[in-house]
Amino acid sequence: MALSATVYNFSVQLADVDRGVYEELDLRVARHPSESAEFMVTRLLAYCLEYREGIAFSDGGVSSADEPAVLVRDLTGRLTGWIEVGAPDAERVHRGSKLADDIAIYTHRDPAKVLAGLAGKRIHRAGEIPLYSFDRAFVDAAVAVLDRRNTAALSVTERSLYLDINGSDLSTPVEEHRLN
Template identity: 30%
Template sequence: MALRATVYKAELHVADNDRGYYGSHSVTVARHPSETDERLMVRLLAYALYADADERLAFTRGLSETDEPDLWRQDLTGAVELWIETGLPDERRLLKASGRAEQVVVFAYGRNAELWWKGVQNKVSRARNLKVFLLPAEQTQALAQLAQRNMTLNMNVQDGTVWVSGDAGEASVEVIARED
């Protein structure tokens, strides 16, 4: 029998001082059986950093679908405006995404994130619509400790750092932009 996804419900209260965006979002996220709490929480972090009032940013089937990112924003015609990946995707996936979407964003995390970036940096340099952010491993691991099946998270963003607090505690994550 195949394992099923676990459903997580989150109430996100976002105060993004860097973008001047303030809003609340109720989201439901399916956690794939092979997915960690860390990856789930990084997806929620990415959502908070790109959420806006139009509510078109959506979680996709992610790990279950190879032709979809973790999150995306589509326009009313179905064209992809924003493609968000979490983890350490290979350069072919990023180049393909940059051809399909107006903007591609990667939130790389884990012990090998910096090494991954050094390995793909030159290969993806022609993708002018790509933004890469590195998240420190110890900070995303602390973020993972906040994961609960039903959670309310307050996410305050200022100067590239996200402070997250919830019933299970608090964590801060520095979002470090990488350039070509």
């Protein structure tokens, strides 16, 4: 018998000062049984940090071979943004960079290991792809206070992320790395 996804609700007040994005988001995030809570939190953060018109969580999520964790489509349905989470393999990153105008990777893992796993592999426009990482203790602290219904205020200023989730105040720098 297959396990079904667990749905988490997030009410997020987003204030991304760096990009001038201010929104109130009501999100339903389905956590697949094979998905870690850390991956889900990173996926939520990636969604918020990349928020723009046409953004969505992919239908397949972590189990989809054809779509990233988060994607962006324009009004015609054309894929314009490919946002990977975790430690994607080079083939997925290569495919995404060919299909979408914008591509980014967000990770809760050791960025040096993620970069090492992609180094020397064939990746279209590799030098243009940012890898963003969060401090592992930050992600662990966010996971520790998760409920099925969550209230969060997320602010980003000067590449620092401030998160008040369910009454817990957390912060981390958003480190940017580049594929070579």
